[in-house]
Amino acid sequence: MSYVMLAVGGLFLPLFPLSMLFNLLYARLRNPVLRATVLLAWPQIGLTIIFASGITVPGWLHTWAVLTSLLYGLRALVLREVSLWTSFVGTSAWALLWILYGNGASPVQMQLFSLGISAPLVMMAFLIAGLERRFGAAYLGLYGGLAHSLPRFTGVLVIVVLAVIATPMFPTFFAMLSMIIKSLPTTPVVAVGIGIVWLLWSWAGARLLQGLITGPQQLAVADLGQANTWLYVVVLAGLMLSGVYWMGTLP
């Protein structure tokens, strides 16, 4: 039973190869609202299942989770399709939740961490929809220079990507820090693995921004509306403010 529950958990807190199902599903979704729903709900379902079943995580699963995370971090590094980039980074991040779970994090804390990871991904999903609407696809290296043509959009995109790749004051940062601190005494190799994953995200994020915002302006398109910009700003500010709470949860 526990292995069955582990497998079900591994589907929603994606572990390779079960993670392929999530990415396959996500790749087929075109509607941003559906994408956002999936990004928010998927890990929450996984957390609900594993807390409900009360399964014990075997030690090897930590390594497996880190390897899964590394794999998707690495894949995100070479991807040009931004929508898949989001799902891969999401997969990479959610897999690490197993480590928090294994280290005895409370259900509420786990759910909040998961929400903190999903929130910037959801914003990415909406931004990607904006790119698809304007250019036909969200794809790196085809149309650069967004900084010139869409300054507001670019500003929001940069901060959202920073939130995704766990830069300080965003919940993802504290989630990653918490995982490393908790793993370090017992499984230092896992902690190092998490650090490498973090590095890969940063690299992938920088590459994503480089492929979209730099370079000469190529197409004249409408920028993000002021109201939408404010909406993003408010959500991002909320996420940053929540960093105060997360700071207090650090061991």
Added chain:
Amino acid sequence: MTVALGQQLTIRSMIYVAAEPVPYFWPMRSFIHHNPLHGLEGLSFEQAVEKGAKLFHGQGYLPRDAYQQYLRDGRVDQERLGLEIERFLAQGTDIAGLDLRSVLMTLLTELDTPVMLPTSLASDADIQAALQARAIKDETIPSVMPETGTTEHLRNTLLGERPVYESVDALYGTDIGANLDELVIKSCLDFFDEGQSVWRMPNRECGFFAAWREVARRNVRLFLRGLHINDILSVDETPEGIIDYVMRTLQIPEEQWVGYFTRELARLHGWTGFIRWRATAKHYHWSNQYPGDLVDYMAVRLTLALALLSRSGRKRSMRTAETISNLIDTRPEEAYLRYELYSGAVLPAFAHRIETALLRGRDSAIEQVYADYIGQKRQHEARRQGERLRDLMVRTGSGETIDQLSLVDFAGVLTILRKFEKQEGMIWLRTMESHAMQHLLQNVTMTPDAIREKRPFAQALFCIDTRSERIRRQLEGIGDYQTFGIAGFFGVPVSFMELGKGSETHLCPVILTPKNVVLEMAMHGNQEQVALGALDKALHALKESVLTPFFTVEAIGLLFGLDMVGKTVAPRAYNHWRHRLHEQKPVTRMLLDKLTRKQADSIVRAVQRAVIVKALELELGQATENLNDELIRDLRESAMGHDESYLLYTTELGVSADKLTKFIERLRDGYRINPAFAQLQMEQLGRIGFTLDEQVRFVGTALRSIGLTDGFSRFVLLVGHGSSSENNPYESALDCGACGGNHGLVSARVLAQMANKPDVRHRLNDSGFQIPDDVCFVPALHNTTTDEISLYDLDLMPSSHLVYLDRLRKGLTAASRLCAQERLPTLRETQGEQGEPAAAQRFMDRNSLDWSQVRPEWGLSGNAYFVIGNRALTRQAKLNGRAFLHSYDYRLDKKGRLLENILTGPLVVGQWINMEHYFSTVDNERFGSGSKVYHNVAGRFGVMTGNLSDLRTGLPAQTVHERGAPYHQPLRLITVIEAPFKHACRAVEAVVSVKYLVRNGWIRLLVIDPESKSVFIYEDGDWHEQSLAREIISAYPKESIAS
């Protein structure tokens, strides 16, 4: 393998020819303005721009919205634009029912982006169908593209003269080209470094390729990157052999080698231009020490390219032109999709699908994606083009008309629009030039100066530089001053050896090579180095060392901090204080007179004697007090091979005969006391100075060329110019172009010293000049950054003149301040605010000392005119520093020789400056050098963007742009000659280079005939005459004269 000599020479010749389109690039120390398309000046301007765009990937004209802004600003005349449109339409056929004039005018003035988009798949019929899409369905557009079209398109795009790695990059998304450029730049930086690096490349004296080869064979980093350089380098030792091997390995047909080389050279055209210039600069110290040419460069480049391709080919088996050709022939769909994806032309919606299909590699999937893709792309192109077209037609009220056109007429409209947009740049340019000509002609005055009753208080000869126009106008406005324009080297090509410097600097336009050397000599002997100067040098030594910076920062970092605060917070006060701490240059004179043979011989002997004394001390340990003149003389004679008397001194010197014989041999070989070297020294000394005849000729020609033969005033100022700025690698770009990118003061001092000599004055007066004895030629320097004019060599001024000096100084100060006041609004953020003259000059002074200032002055930005004629012609015209003004009086030049000289030197330099500004403005990234903010000095001879880039050759954005828009108005140089038409034509025809510049449209030439009061304008290969009456100028051409 060794390549036959014939093949080696063939390769050398091919590279020589291939490099022709790439212009020279001079080191930054003496920035030379040049035309980036100089190598294409044999073509018409329009053709050259088209070819330059293909070769250098640069734009030849401004984007349309910039021209539209000029139209709104009133710098383009809409009526004239209409005439240009009509002239264009006169070449083709009408489309019934469509007002093409209105359509084209709307296109030019209302749409800010091109109407006609590049289409690779959509036909005219497709576009018409798309235009009518409201009535018909998309399915009517065929979705299959003929296969032959794909193959042919790909072959044309990917094969031929295109470097193989570029094609591989375009097909596989690799970065071979970028990696190659990076490795080549690093290699060039290592070899061509001129003292910036602390650890230098070994064996540089063997030449670029040989030195690089030795390093590359042992370069572990290249090996770790998987580049098997040794396999290639072991094939041949010569660069030609390597080039031959690589080209054959890449399977490039030999008939395409020249074109292939050109493409390779054009990729880093800055480095190519520098190496090309360096290889021909015989006087250039670094070139003599460390030779390197484009054959070496090509060998390095091709070796690395093949190594990178081989590494990439290990994964993809794609490393030669033949394999690319096979891919196109056997799998055209895959090749097409690859090209679309990695060249960035793909429809974004298809990008991921194509990428996935290519990664999976299944033929059926690729064919399916291909079929879907070209159908979609065809529709997309047609639809997009249709939308653009409809927008245009609706704006002109022709929406319905275009819908009703037959396919033939519709295709005709598309052809007209394509052709028109291709010629659009020239249309805007001609229109803008027409406006500029009109502006000039409206402001010139044909009335000559009245004969003066008394001589002016002072006369001043300024450089023709555009910045002199303002100060001349101000000086003339404040008092009894008469000014003239002459090339800033004052017609005297000088190779100058500055006090304390060991190398010669050419002070003349780079198209001339000076024959005479001028030495600067101190009046008071060598001065002791001030302690602060020594400290300065010690600090630099500490900074440049490999290890010392680690502790230098802790030890003395605070000093630098204080320096930084001073420079930033109070640049003016701090820098003035710092300059006072440094030692002042001593009073000097120019060694101008030719040495007699006897004098030269005496100098050589004196030097040899000094060397022998030193050698005796070093080699034989002899103290100076033990040596007498006779001994030294005999040793010298023996070393020179005149006798064997040295053997008499064995006892006196306390050495054996054998040792003394060896010492004599050492003197000959090591210390170069031998007849051959003495002869060489004699020849070098023979280059010093000018004969009296030469001095008379240079002074006479200079004065006659500007029409100054009588009416001399008491003071004749010879005003050279230079700039001063801090932290500015482009400082020399602001200096005098006619002095080879150096300050013009030395040239002024040279001419003044010559002209003040009594012998020269007598000879001049004998030859028709009327120069009174009290005339004093005074050298001066116009600092173009601050507009300050400083007088020099005042200690040579007769005491009788000193009473007038105060008035002169006050006049110059007033002119400087007024000039600064005039320029202030162009440099200050709060435009339009003029301020007080004194405050304006303080602001300019601060600008010149502020190390954070990216634009200390506008330099020659704005240049548009070159006027050769009497000052009366332009005195009343306020030309705002936009005109090169060369004084000229045709009445003193019956044979036209003086005019020919002006055309040959100053005009050509003016044209280079003009074209440099033109192209730096229209495409600052490719032809200019981008923003200064990212610049770094490379090897002490150039600048790069970031830490690694091509050498930036043109002008920085801050020189030609303001807030992202062009500050410099890009026009071809509008040249005006004031002379009888036939006289001017004869001179132009006699100077071949200028003749072709005019005929090919690189210069817009006007002749103002003061005798017939007519203007002759050269346009479209013919002269057009018109009266100077203002109202008809805008309507030229009126009358054509067979040329």
